Structures are given as C-alpha cells and as structure tokens.
Amino acid sequence: MRVIIIGGVAGGMSAATRLRRLDEHAEIIVLERGDHVSFANCGLPYYVGGVIAERSSLLLQTPESLRARFALDVRTGAEVVAIDRDARTVGIRDVRTGAITQEPYDHVVLAAGATAGDPLGGGPGAPVVSTLRTVDDVDRIAAALAAHPEAGRDARAVVVGGGFIGLEVVENLVHRGMAVTLVQHGAHPMSPLDAEMAALVVDELRAHGVDLRLRTSVEGLDEAGVHLDDGTVVPADIVIDARGVRPAASLAVDAGLAIGPTGGIAVDAYQRTSDPRILAVGDGVEKIDAVSAEPTLVTMAGLANRHGRTAADAIAADNGLLGDAPEDALPALGTAIVGVFDLAVAMTGWSEKKLRDAGRAHRVIHAHPADHAGYYPGAERLTMKLLVDPTTDLILGAQVIGRRGADKRIDVIAVAIQAGLTASQLNRLELAYAPQFGSAKDPVNMLGYIADNAATGLTESIQWHELDAVVADGAHVIDVRSAAEHEAGAIPGSANISVDDLRNRLDELPAGELIVHCQVGQRGHTAARLLRQHGRRVRNLDGGYLTWFAGQQMTVPQKNVKELA
Structure with a gap:
C-alpha cells in the first residue's frame, strides 16, 4: 500500500x-x-x-x-x-x-x-509585514525585531486582527517592551465572545497599555505607517497580519x-x-x-x-488492517482557550449572538463565582456564561473568563455537552474540592443551580440588553445591594432597598413589574423569591450589576459608563 x-x-x-x-x-x-x-x-x-x-x-x-x-x-x-x-x-x-x-x-x-487572505499591501518604505503561521514567518519577524534589540520605546508594532493569534502576538510584543496597537474590524476583540464577556478582554488589553482601535480597518501602508479607515495613521516598525485564514x-x-x-x-x-x-x-x-x-x-x-x-x-x-470499524469523527464544539496577559479566555459551543442571529431559542445564564473558596487566600473572580436550550435544557455553549480556573471549568462543560448532560444536571456533578482548588459548590455546580431554577420556573430572569425595553414599558428597577454599593455605581433610575431590609419595606415598592438586581445575581435571586411569594411580578437581572456594566461598556460608544451609572 x-x-x-x-x-x-x-x-x-x-x-x-x-x-x-x-x-x-x-x-x-x-x-x-x-x-x-x-x-x-x-x-x-x-x-x-x-x-x-x-x-x-x-x-x-x-x-x-x-x-x-x-x-x-x-x-x-x-x-x-x-x-x-x-x-x-x-x-x-x-x-x-x-x-x-x-x-x-x-x-x-x-x-x-x-x-491567509489577501496580503496587506505596502508602498516604498512601508514597515515589514508578516503573518505568523510558519517557522519562516517567525524568522522574518525575529529579523525585523532585531533592528530594535533593546525593544525600547521607539519600537512600534501594529497587529491587525484580534483573534487567537492576534491577541497572543499582542501580549508577546508588549512583553518585549514594544508599543503595540491592535486594529480590529469588529466591535471587540475575540469576535466569538459576546459583548459583555469581551469587555473583560478590552479592559485587560488597555490595562497593559495596548492602543486598541475598534471598528477599524487598514487602508494601506507606507513610510508614515499604517493608514486606517478612520483617517488616522499609526507609526509602525512591524505589522503582524492576523486577520484570519x-x-x-x-x-x-x-x-x-x-x-x-x-x-x-x-x-x-x-x-x-x-x-x-x-x-x-x-x-x-x-x-x-x-x-x-x-x-x-x-x-x-x-x-x-x-x-x-x-x-x-x-x-x-x-485494507483489512483494523479489526473493528474506525471511530467516526464527532461533531465539533470549537472548544478553545487563549491567554490575554493575566486572563484566560475560554469558550465552547455557540455564543448568544450566534444563537440570536440564527433565530434559535435559548436561555442565558451568567455567574461570577470565585475560582476557589473565598475564605482561602488568593480567590479570584470567574465570569461565566451558559447558553441553554429552553425546551430540552441541553447546553448550547459556554464562555468562561478569569485569572485562574477558567480552563478546567470550560473543559468540564465541554465534556458535559458531549455526554448529553442537561444544564440542570451540572449541579449534580461531583467535582474535586479543597479550598485552594475550588469550592464545595464549584462554579460549574453554581451554573447548574441557576439553570435548574430557570428550568423549573422558580425564578424568572432578564438579560442586561433587555433592561431598557422593559423599563420603557413601565417596569421598575430595584437595587437590592447595600447603600455603599449603590453609591459606588448604579443603574440609572434604580431604587435602592437592600435585600436584608426588603421584608420591612415592601410598602415602599412601586406598583407594576419589578426588576431586582444585586452585584452578581445571587442576592437578586433571594429577593425575587421573597417578592414573588408576596404576590409581586418580579424578574432577576441575570448576572447582576457586573454583567450590566460590562455590556454597557461595549455598547454605549463614546460614553463614560461610570458617569452614565
């Protein structure tokens, strides 16, 4: 043969x-x-x-x-x-x-x-342009960077495309000490992420000094640098073309x-x-x-x-050399992870945007648990999103971002999808626990509890991007956090009654539908259950103030969201 x-x-x-x-x-x-x-x-x-x-x-x-x-x-x-x-x-x-x-x-x-797609054209004196897919590419880039052996402040790089490779290149060029501009055609880097999740990536890039140009494309290159379609020119010694393949x-x-x-x-x-x-x-x-x-x-x-x-x-x-029939190739989930400086950004399955574009019914769940027991030193927040089929309760996708622990959580969820587990069944998974590694209720279990509450109708929720419409229809937003939290930043027009005071202040609540929220969703769930048993129509803002604020960062252009809040 x-x-x-x-x-x-x-x-x-x-x-x-x-x-x-x-x-x-x-x-x-x-x-x-x-x-x-x-x-x-x-x-x-x-x-x-x-x-x-x-x-x-x-x-x-x-x-x-x-x-x-x-x-x-x-x-x-x-x-x-x-x-x-x-x-x-x-x-x-x-x-x-x-x-x-x-x-x-x-x-x-x-x-x-x-x-790679069509190359970025450059005139005489234009900066070196390279993709990053082969050893030859890396040699070309290394030769260009050798012109700046100290990688000083005068060394400038432009990365075009904010996908996996683009973000990895940005991080590594910053580590070399270069001034880096990231040019992204879409509304945010990592286009498979939903907007409120991508806000964390944007914050991390800017925190490390990356000059982020969103909703922008390259028009040409010459000795002055990289010409963008917004009329600006970015000086560059090297350009990395990471626009995709x-x-x-x-x-x-x-x-x-x-x-x-x-x-x-x-x-x-x-x-x-x-x-x-x-x-x-x-x-x-x-x-x-x-x-x-x-x-x-x-x-x-x-x-x-x-x-x-x-x-x-x-x-x-x-050719008769295999006793059993070969295993077929399973359908692909697209499970992936990328490091963005100190963040791990992980995903599997479909995003909310993709589900909405396809017209497919879905339920959305956000959670912000710690990566390990909060009483053990060094706990870091995870930001998690789960997409669920509202009819079957099967998991359609997930996104997890955090400084630690995102990798193992996305892998657990990917396995659960392949095994055909429902979202509610995540609460029954027996996962390893010690305070430095996780919690007695692991973050994956927490998603399962929220999913079960939604599937059984125990609590109704509303998404951050749906809030303006229901408020316009007459709903009232009640912030059940503490007065100090509310003072530090609040949803415009919201009234503040802490969950601990809610039973004694029921008569202060306005008539009509109520939308309750806390910082991450857990106190909001408690408030929603209390109010529902007092005969009120109430929904919990999924993911709380943190999710709403992140969504506003990505969808309110040219505004200071802190001032808005």
Whole structure:
C-alpha cells in the first residue's frame, strides 16, 4: 500500500504516524512545501515574545527523526501541484529546482491546512509585514525585531486582527517592551465572545497599555505607517497580519473533489472526500457543528490531530488492517482557550449572538463565582456564561473568563455537552474540592443551580440588553445591594432597598413589574423569591450589576459608563 500525505504539522503527521503503527509495511510519503514538517505552530507567538527561548524547541520532529522512528519518507521543499485521480498520481514540484515529478498512490491524505487572505499591501518604505503561521514567518519577524534589540520605546508594532493569534502576538510584543496597537474590524476583540464577556478582554488589553482601535480597518501602508479607515495613521516598525485564514482547498478544487458550503473540503464521518481514495484533515476541511449539525469551519490543532488519526484508521480498515470499524469523527464544539496577559479566555459551543442571529431559542445564564473558596487566600473572580436550550435544557455553549480556573471549568462543560448532560444536571456533578482548588459548590455546580431554577420556573430572569425595553414599558428597577454599593455605581433610575431590609419595606415598592438586581445575581435571586411569594411580578437581572456594566461598556460608544451609572 502506497499512501501520500500532503502537508505535515498536526493533521498530516498524526495520520502518518498512526498509519505506521497500524501497518509496518505500507510505503508512507509525506510531502511538505516548506522546510519544516513538524513544528509547534501554537508556540510561535511565545517564541516571538521570548517566553520560548530556543527556536529549536519549536521543531518537534525532523525528516531524519521521522525516518528513524517511523520509516517515513519525508520530503521537504516538495509542493504538490496536481492530483490526477484517473491515473492515481500526484504531481510534485521541487521548490528548489522547479522540476516536476509524478508519484503513484493508493491513498492520498490532504493536510494542506489553511491559508491567509489577501496580503496587506505596502508602498516604498512601508514597515515589514508578516503573518505568523510558519517557522519562516517567525524568522522574518525575529529579523525585523532585531533592528530594535533593546525593544525600547521607539519600537512600534501594529497587529491587525484580534483573534487567537492576534491577541497572543499582542501580549508577546508588549512583553518585549514594544508599543503595540491592535486594529480590529469588529466591535471587540475575540469576535466569538459576546459583548459583555469581551469587555473583560478590552479592559485587560488597555490595562497593559495596548492602543486598541475598534471598528477599524487598514487602508494601506507606507513610510508614515499604517493608514486606517478612520483617517488616522499609526507609526509602525512591524505589522503582524492576523486577520484570519481560509481553507487551502485549491488542490481539491482542481482535482474535482466536492467543496462544502463553507469553502472547506467536504468529507464524510471518516475524513473521506468525494473520492474515497482521497481523505482530508485539518484546517482546510469542513467539520460538522455539534449544535446545529450543519457544516462549519473550526481551525483547532486538537481536531486536526484527532481527524488525522481517524483518516489513518479509515485507510487501514479499507485494507483489512483494523479489526473493528474506525471511530467516526464527532461533531465539533470549537472548544478553545487563549491567554490575554493575566486572563484566560475560554469558550465552547455557540455564543448568544450566534444563537440570536440564527433565530434559535435559548436561555442565558451568567455567574461570577470565585475560582476557589473565598475564605482561602488568593480567590479570584470567574465570569461565566451558559447558553441553554429552553425546551430540552441541553447546553448550547459556554464562555468562561478569569485569572485562574477558567480552563478546567470550560473543559468540564465541554465534556458535559458531549455526554448529553442537561444544564440542570451540572449541579449534580461531583467535582474535586479543597479550598485552594475550588469550592464545595464549584462554579460549574453554581451554573447548574441557576439553570435548574430557570428550568423549573422558580425564578424568572432578564438579560442586561433587555433592561431598557422593559423599563420603557413601565417596569421598575430595584437595587437590592447595600447603600455603599449603590453609591459606588448604579443603574440609572434604580431604587435602592437592600435585600436584608426588603421584608420591612415592601410598602415602599412601586406598583407594576419589578426588576431586582444585586452585584452578581445571587442576592437578586433571594429577593425575587421573597417578592414573588408576596404576590409581586418580579424578574432577576441575570448576572447582576457586573454583567450590566460590562455590556454597557461595549455598547454605549463614546460614553463614560461610570458617569452614565
């Protein structure tokens, strides 16, 4: 059996090494256009920032090490220019000589990944522009930064695009001592986040001196710097283009393989393309969305590794080398995490914005618990959001942000989604507890308690972005925090009666619907239960004042929200 794998790194190398473990006698050829077939692309920003000190640490395997351990025929500088499905051959161009050769195959695995969009154009004297996807990119950036060996105040960088890579690059350039401007086309960095959650990211960036330009695009580059569409010019010594990627599907298109509605290569549950002898894995391939069951694009190294393994198993099964049928590729949740200075920003599944845009019914739950027991020193607040199907109580998505503990909470929720647990069942999960690690009621359990209260109708809630409309319709906002908290910042027009005084001041409450709120939602829930049992129509402001304030920061442009409050 002769298998040609086009592309290395996560998906291609996982397919190659898994296939070798299943078939010692197969001829496995790995073709890579660049010089490096196996490198830690997720570590590239941290080498730029000096967190990873040695460039060699990025190089996980070499052609020689792969040949020695796995008997792989790894060819770098080998660009595949065509796949002839009738002849079952692959056309390969040597990038050094230009010579083209043909190699026959029994199976092909496409692992070409994704490619950057149209480059940012620059005139004479314009700053160096680079993406950050390969070792060649990191070398180009390192050479540009070497012009400022002390990384002094005169060293200036502009990062275009506030996604995962963009934020990691921003952090690492700041660590080098550079003045950094982040240009983001959308309303906030990390577009998969909802606005009130993204407010924490914005605050963290600004706290570290990042010049944040939102709702802005690059129009051009020249010796003066980066020209933005708001008419400003930002001086720059280097520009990092982190605007995102698109599937590298040209080989598949030219070979007549089916392309899905997202522009990615269409595959079945075993990574087979429309030609069963050609499989595809990685960032250039469509996945099935776990929430909608529709095709989607998810560019995650973990999925690429897993799907590389699935492709190898499918090839082995087709050739009678696997006793059981291969496991199919599960739908993708898009579980992800990124560090933004001292914050961890994590997400899984769908956001509220995505659910609203799709017209899908949903219930929203916010919570702000501590990452571990509050009485133990060093407790830090987590900001959590859960999206729930109101009919089935199944979890549709989650976002968790905090300085500690966000990673394990998002992983618990992702597992719960895959296991088919309901949101209410989160309150019954038995999770590890010691005061320095968690709480007797873990933050995930707290989400479950709130979800159960909502599912059973014990407490009705309202979201921060719905408040203005219900107030305009005649509802009254009651702040049940302490007088000191209310004085420090309050929702305009709200009346302050603390939850501890509420029973004795019921006659002071105005007629009509009441919206109660506290700082994070817990005292509001207590107040709502009390008032409901006294015959009042009442809803609790989900996530409390903290969530409302964060939402206002992101949706009230050019206003000082503290003055507004």
